[in-house]
Amino acid sequence: MRTVTSLIAALAVSLLSATAFSGPAAAETTTLRMAWYSDGNEGEVMADLLRRFHEQNKDIDVVLDQVPYKAINENLPMQLASGQGPDIARVVDMGGLSRYALDLRPLLKDPSYWETNFGPFLEWMRPPGAPQAIPGFMTQLTVTGPFVNKTLFEQAGVAMPGEKATWEDWAKAAKDVASKVQAPFPLALDRSGHRFYALAVSQGTQVFGANGEPDVVDEGFKRAAQLVYDWHKSGVMSKELWGSVSGTAYRGANDEFKNAQVVMYLSGSWQIAQFAKTVDNAFDWVAVPNPCGTGGCSSMPGGAGLVAFKTTQHPKEVARVMEYLASEPVLAEFYSRSLFVPGHLGLAKKGIDYPTASPEAAAALKVFTASAAALSPIAYRTQGYGNSRIIFNAVISRLGQAVSGETTLEDAYKRITADVAQQIAERNKK
Amino acid sequence: MSDTSSVSRPERGRGIGTLAELRSIVTLPVELGMRLFDPPMRWVQRMIGARRMAYVFLLPNFVFFGLFVFLPIGINIVFSVTGGTALFPSQRPYVGSDQFAYLFDCGSYLDPATCREDHFWRAVANTVKFVVLQVTAMVLLSLVTALVLNMRIRGRGFFRAVYFFPVLLSPVVVALIWKWILQRDGLLNAAITTLGGQKIIFFVDPSWAMFWAVFVSVWAHMGFYTLILLAGLQAIPADLYEAAEMDATPRWRVLTHITLPLLWPNMIVVIVLALIKGAQTFDEVFVLTGGGPGTATLMVVQYIYETGFSSQVQNFGLAAAASVVLGIVLFVLTLLQFAAARRKEI
Amino acid sequence: MRLASLLGQRRNGPGRPLHWTDIAAYAYLALGVVLMFGPVLWLVLSSFKTQSALLEFPPSLLPFAQVEVTVPGQPQKLPLFRTNLPDGSVRELAQVRRIGLVAQMVDPADPAKQFRVAIDKREPVRRVAFATENYSEPLQRFAFLRFLFNSVFVTVVATLITLLINSMAAYALAVYAFPGKQTATLAVIGTLMIPMTIILVPVYLVVTELGLANSLWAVILPGAATPTGVFLLRQYMLTLPKDLIEAARMDKASEWQIYWRIVMPLTLPALAVLAIFSIMWRWNEFLWPLAVLTKTEVYTLQIALNAFQGELQTQWHYLLAMTVVTLAPVALVFVFLQRFITTGIGSTGMK
DSSP: OHHHHHHHHHHHHHHHHHHHTTSOSSTTOEEEEEEEOOSSSHHHHHHHHHHHHHHHOTTEEEEEEEOOHHIIIIIHHHHHHTTOOOSEEEESOHHHHGGGBOOOGGGOSOHHHHHHHHHHHHHHHOOTTOTTOOOEEEEEEEEEEEEEEHHHHHHHTOOOOOTTOBHHHHHHHHHHHHHHHTOSEEEEEOBOHHHHHHHHHHTTOOOBOTTSSBOOOOHHHHHHHHHHHHHHHHTSSOHHHHTSSOTTOOBOOHHHHHTTOEEEEEEEGGGHHHHHHHTTTSSOEEEOOOOBBTTBSOOOEEEEEEEEBTTOSOHHHHHHHHHHHHSHHHHHHHHHHHTOBOOOHHHHHHOOOOTTSOHHHHHHHHHHHHHHTTOOHHHHHHHHSTTHHHHHHHHHHHHHHHHTTSSOHHHHHHHHHHHHHHHHHHHHOO | OHHHHHHTSSGGGGGOTTHHHHHHHHHHHHHHHHHHHHHHHHHHHHHHOSTTHHHHHHHHHHHHHIIIIIHHHHHHHHHHTBOSSOSSGGGSOBOTTHHHHHHTOBSOTTOGGGBTTHHHHHHHHHHHHHHHHHHHHHHHHHHHHHHHHTSSOTTHHHHHHHHHGGGGSOHHHHHHHHHHHHSTTSHHHHHHHHTTOOOOOGGGSHHHHHHHHHHHHHHHHHHHHHHHHHHHHHTSOHHHHHHHHHTTOOHHHHIIIIIHHHHHHHHHHHHHHHHHHHHTOOHHHHHHHTTOSTTTTOOHHHHHHIIIIISSSOOHHHHHHHHHHHHHHHHHHHHHHHHHHHHTTO | OHHHHHHHHHHHOTTOOOOHHHHHHHHHHHHHHHHHHHHHHHHHHHTTSOTTGGGOSSOOSSOEEEOEEOOTTOSSOEEEEEEEOTTSOEEEEEEEEEETTEEEEEETTEEEEEEEEEGGGEEEOEEEOOOTHHHHHHHHHTTHHHHHHHHHHHHHHHHHHHHHHHHHHHHHHHHOOOTTHHHHHHHHHHHHTOOGGGGHHHHHHHHHHTTOTTSTHHHHTTTSSOHHHHHHHHHHHHTSOHHHHHHHHHTTOOHHHIIIIIIHHHTHHHHHHHHHHHHHHHHHOOHHHHHHOOSGGGOOHHHHHGGGBOSSOBOHHHHHHHHHHHHHHHHHHHHHHHHHHHHHHHHSSOO
């Protein structure tokens, strides 16, 4: 009997310890929560920086909750809506979550620092009707762009198209190379609406109509969609990416690229770190400038922002953390160690040192930083639009169906227009 | 209490060699449960009488059902008649039957492409197809396996365990394992190329994708149904078989005239359970094929999940309407099971 | 022939030949072993491969890594290749660097001698090596023990609650006749119809209104009452002899005593089956904990391990290794309890 009682007691104690964590550890320490997802090593770097912050600011303890991306994408909106969200989070859908964003401006020592250095990106995070708000900063600016397996080009004896080459030039060259070296993926494009827009913007899509509302399917858009459709028909693109999953599911070709099966891979700057690590010395890979079309050569910007939320109980402390993390030396270290393209204009101009980067990676980072400076206004506006994800998702879901042969392109166009209209209407229903 | 504990050692434990050892582990909690719960329960019994104790025993379970199943179903029904993206029902504008009307707005119900919400109807068609294929394969394969395992063979216990093993894996792990094997550069394609064949990219072909969805789900759950059938086989009196052997009845006649008819009640349980679980299929297929290619393996539950949860605009209303439709269909299936179960007098 | 007679003897007595159905049965079972265990074994082997070895085609059965050698005069270890030289000989050379299609190589035995080799004329020299860092790195990186404790806590407490309340309900439905019994049974079966996925959002609302968000109880309580459990136990209890209960009532035993002292011990095989299922369900649960748990200290293993799935890339080598880690307890439960599973389900009411 005694053992049973002690067992129960032990259980009770462990129970208490499981729940005790929610209370503050000490009266004078404020605990803040930061929800964070990782593609590579950036979680470790952030944990490091937060540890350093705590050493300098004993009264604030930031707990880094490392979550799967799925949790950021699917659960965070629900948690924020019910008031259960974290104080700070690294988010991708900045426009969609902007209604929960906290305006740090009144709490910051030097708001002008933020405006000068994060200006264009702040617009992506601002809630509608708050043109002055400062909700956070970019943990990374991503720029879409192609990676090329140079070794395959050399093996095939095909010359790489130069700067300002068109998409058609590249497609032809990639197909040439692939058929000579038997690579299954001449040209691969991530299955993502965002990446599709890297093509569409350079084909001249305007995205918005004269009234400022989305008018997705225009001539430029159709040119781009037709290209993708035809490339799948002629074998320039493999159905494996766009045709193999449904809905809005993301599918990349990074594994295939590392395995030297892809001649040209349109993805973005976030791939650099892992290519440097896993391709190693197996072949030469280079990043090249975005191919061109009738609408220019712009690629798409993107990225993830670290955003503070107004549901926080401790706005002042949140502002101090954000100020520390956004300060130039700290942020420079963060970008440098995680091999990210800086989302800080000052640092971008100065250029970031990447001491841990291999020569290939450093070269690629240079190409992407350059194309970040040459983005078209349409690309910026599309990325910054609050409902941009609705457009991206409708596009990829419907074009995916067309590519897999389930519907025609004409059908897909109609469905895209209808989907976008319906979802925006649902979001605006009050 | 020695009078009652002496009864608790009867013939029932015979099937399991280690039941005694298991029982010794539970004696302590049993004592504890008596001391903790018996006095209050005795008091309640004195207040309401022994017959009504049934409600007391039912209560805890139904409190949980009420809070975490019935109440949520109620909220879902509220969701289905409201619109917008607000999370709390009180903040959602009432839209009447709009969500249902949207869902059912079709040119022809036989062609999903003519529906406004074509994804839902494609999902319905896929689910029906999946359930028919999966239940057929499941019943046949678990029947064969149960028959084989019921033969007098060596290592029967081991083989039973082998077939049951995948039942213990989580759906996500199951799908991950198979995805890893079936991908372009996976084990299966390595085997095919070694044998001189061409690599097959399974998940770009709608038929292959559906095939593997069915295959993997049968692989994962077959063990459970096999055991149900095995239990039925073992309940068939042995003298029937002995008599057949005396008469030198051919084996296939024994199968069709003795085994299968007597196994029929268990078959019904298997069919109905497989039907219900099949219609609820989600994570396995979702992780394996992502619903593709196109929408060829998009299931109804995945549609609901994506519409209400994982899409950027969380359309709770439409998802709830679809789940109400699914719930009604499943409930009809349940009644079927209930009817079948009653006929068997359980 | 010896094997055949050995296999056949139990069926037909010594010396009798095997019937063809026996051979077919053994073939079927052998195939079953390969098909059921093979994929899991493949997962385990793959989890020991390095990130680049995972991407290889054709995949090797065992994890291999390229051999690296120290060459005098070279600061770093160099990868070793088996090389076809232009003169037709084959030698093992270390690669200093690769420029485009040509590799610059040295003979480790004679570092002064350099070779220029076309890259398609060399093949890496490899040997079996287990990439245990797939396990050690992630396990060191986070509070593994904390997550393990949470998972175990959720699994154990939830299973105990499930066993208690399900068996109580089953007892009521199996032993008593009372008004509303039909409705109650129907409600239980109706519950069987509703997968958690489709009521995720409403349950989330209920749980946050109860103030349970971010506590382990939010994971434990919603799934504690399982319709499957009630059903399973009720079916089993129906087969118990009624006179036992009547006799106990004659002896003035209380209803709780009858349930707890008589019926529960007799129901042990079925309880064991439900316990196993409940342990599996709880241990493997992912979607729901992900929705209600946002703080690291309450994470279960399944959430923590899935943090290796980013927006843009999945770190497969970690993911596979961590999947194996979560499988280990399942395998243990399987090894120790499989006799209860097979005999338990066999004797539960599913007939």
